[in-house]
Amino acid sequence: MADKRTYRIGVLGLTHDHVWGNLVALAAAGNGELVAAADPNAPLLEKVAELYGCPTYADHEQMLDRERLDAVYVYADNATGAELAAIAAGRGLHVMVEKPMAADLAGADRMLAAAERAGVRLMVNWPFAWWPQLQTAVEIAQSGRLGRLWQVKYRAAHAGPKEVGCSEYFCRWLYDAKLNGAGALMDYCCYGAVLARALMGTPQSVVAVAGRFCKDDIDVEDNAILVMSYPRGMATAEASWTQTDKLTSYTTVIYGSGATLMVEPRAGGRLWQADADDPGGVEVDVPAPAPHNADSAAHFLWGIETGRDYLPLCRPRHGRDAQEALQAGLLSTQTGHAVVLPVS
Numbered sequence: 433m434a435d436k437r438t439y440r441i442g443v444l445g446l447t448h449d450h451v452w453g454n455l456v457a458l459a460a461a462g463n464g465e466l467v468a469a470a471d472p473n474a475p476l477l478e479k480v481a482e483l484y485g486c487p488t489y490a491d492h493e494q495m496l497d498r499e500r501l502d503a504v505y506v507y508a509d510n511a512t513g514a515e516l517a518a519i520a521a522g523r524g525l526h527v528m529v530e531k532p533m534a535a536d537l538a539g540a541d542r543m544l545a546a547a548e549r550a551g552v553r554l555m556v557n558w559p560f561a562w563w564p565q566l567q568t569a570v571e572i573a574q575s576g577r578l579g580r581l582w583q584v585k586y587r588a589a590h591a592g593p594k595e596v597g598c599s600e601y602f603c604r605w606l607y608d609a610k611l612n613g614a615g616a617l618m619d620y621c622c623y624g625a626v627l628a629r630a631l632m633g634t635p636q637s638v639v640a641v642a643g644r645f646c647k648d649d650i651d652v653e654d655n656a657i658l659v660m661s662y663p664r665g666m667a668t669a670e671a672s673w674t675q676t677d678k679l680t681s682y683t684t685v686i687y688g689s690g691a692t693l694m695v696e697p698r699a700g701g702r703l704w705q706a707d708a709d710d711p712g713g714v715e716v717d718v719p720a721p722a723p724h725n726a727d728s729a730a731h732f733l734w735g736i737e738t739g740r741d742y743l744p745l746c747r748p749r750h751g752r753d754a755q756e757a758l759q760a761g762l763l764s765t766q767t768g769h770a771v772v773l774p775v776s
Contacts, residue, residue, distance in 0.1 A: 436463050439733055442501045442525075443469040444492050444516040445508025446476040447601040450530050450559065454505065455484065457729040464733050470495040471508075473601060492516060501525055503553075503736060509605035510613050514539030517554070521546035526553040528732045532622030532758065533751040535613030537775060540755040544748050553736050556751035557728045560623060560682070561743055565703040565718045567725060569686060569695045570744060572705075572716070573631050578688025582665040584631050586624035589672035589681040592647065592654065593619075607650050614762055615652025616671040617642050621761065624669020626754035628660050630744035631686065632667055634753050635660035639770040640761035646674040658761040661770070669757075 441464055443451065458464045469480045470489040477488035489495040496519070503526035506513045514534035517527045527547060533556050534540040547554035560566055573581060590596050593603045605611035612618050617640070628635065642656035654674050660667040675681060682697030691707035693716075706713040724734035725743060735742050744750060760771040 437737070439464050439502040439526075439736060440467045440500060441465060441503050441505060442467055442495055442499055443471075443480070443505045443507060444495075444520060445506055445513060446471040446480060447473065447509060447599075447605060448507040448513075448530050449599050449602040450557075451505065451507035454507075454530075454557065454728050455480075457727040458505075459484070460727075461729040461733055463737070464729055467501060468495050468499045476601065492519075496520065496523060496525075503527065503732070506530065509608075509611040510535035510618065511539065511611045514543050517543045518546040521550050521552050521554065524550050524552060526732075526736050528555045528557055528728065531556055531558045531626070531751070532613075532618060533748075533755050535611065535618070537752075537755050537759045540752045544752050547748065553732075553739075554748040555728075555732050555735060555742050555746050556626075556748055557732075558623065558626060558745050560697070561731075561745040562721075562725075562727050563695070563698065563701060564721050565701050566684060566695050567721055567743070568716065568718045569684065569693045569703055570630065572693060573686050573688070574744070577691070578686065578693065579690030580664070581632055581686065581688050583685075583687040584624070584628045584667040585670075585685040585687075586627050586668075587670040587672075587680055587683055588620035588623050589670070589675035591676045592673040595676075607652055609652050612652070613758070614642075615644075615650065615656075616654050616673045617656035617658075617761060617765075618758060620671030620673075621656050621658050621669040622754060622758060624667065625658060625660070625757040625761075626745055626750055627684065628667030628669065629750045629753045629757070630747075632660075632662055632665060635662055635667065635757060635773060637661045637770045637772045638757050638760035638764055640764040642761075642765045653765075656761070656765075658757065660757055 470492040506529040642653040658669040684695035703716040704713040
């Protein structure tokens with residue numbers, strides 16, 4: 433049997449704190465190798481060099497020019513990340529970008545077009561995509577076992593980036609509306625937007641409410657909600673940077689005409705189904721995911737190797753359409769009215 437190919441990965445940007453967990457996954461992958469990293473912040477370059485012993489660059493163009501790469505991870509702020517992803521795709525490199533894909537729809541479209549022109553793989557990494565219970569819930573919902581889907585609801589909430597220990601580099605751009613795209617709305621409503629897109633398609637219209645309700649030390653909204661309307665259904669995406677408890681954080685509910693699923697979050701979370709026979713809900717067996725669905729690195733490299741579709745939550749077209757719903761939501765907060773899609 434021929435030896436399995438090892439893919440050479442470079443990292444563009446280190447200011448998104450999710451990068452560190454994803455590099456742990458890459459190090460554990462049998463067919464991926466971290467080759468180099470680029471970021472303008474010297475302390476972050478020192479950290480990645482200490483952890484992984486790889487060459488580092490203050491300038492991304494130098495890294496792309498000097499290193500032999502097959503693919504890149506993009507972990508800069510949302511605005512810069514979209515540009516870096518398009519540049520890398522234009523050089524023929526496969527790209528994994530962290531959610532929510534970009535700071536605005538134009539950035540997402542630019543990235544998607546660059547990948548399609550170059551014929552490279554593009555994957556959007558959503559941390560909740562690797563929860564086995566959510567993978568199973570998506571499969572059940574798409575199978576028709578719940579009946580006709582009429583509502584998807586997801587709430588993402590914590591006490592705030594600073595409060596939960598995000599780095600100074602991450603906080604700096606999360607609180608910057610230009611670099612992030614907004615505040616809590618972009619950071620956390622994106623999850624519900626992509627889940628709705630994967631399960632229910634593109635909404636007809638979006639209305640949103642957002643505001644700085646609790647935090648006086650930031651310049652962006654700390655809470656938001658999107659309501660996405662469909663011909664015979666709706667979806668809601670909630671975001672909070674001010675919820676200090678975990679009672680309702682990261683809970684998913686999927687409603688069908690015949691049954692309801694509730695997904696508990698994170699490692700060890702359970703999946704429940706309720707219907708007319710079991711209105712109080714019964715726990716659904718959740719199998720271990722296939723190895724290529726276990727984490728971001730395994731899935732990204734599997735997609736490069738096989739050319740097969742990524743999981744619904746990670747497909748670039750779904751990420752792009754979620755970005756459009758987010759942009760419609762931002763427009764709605766400015767006008768006070770529902771915004772019809774497509775966004776012009």
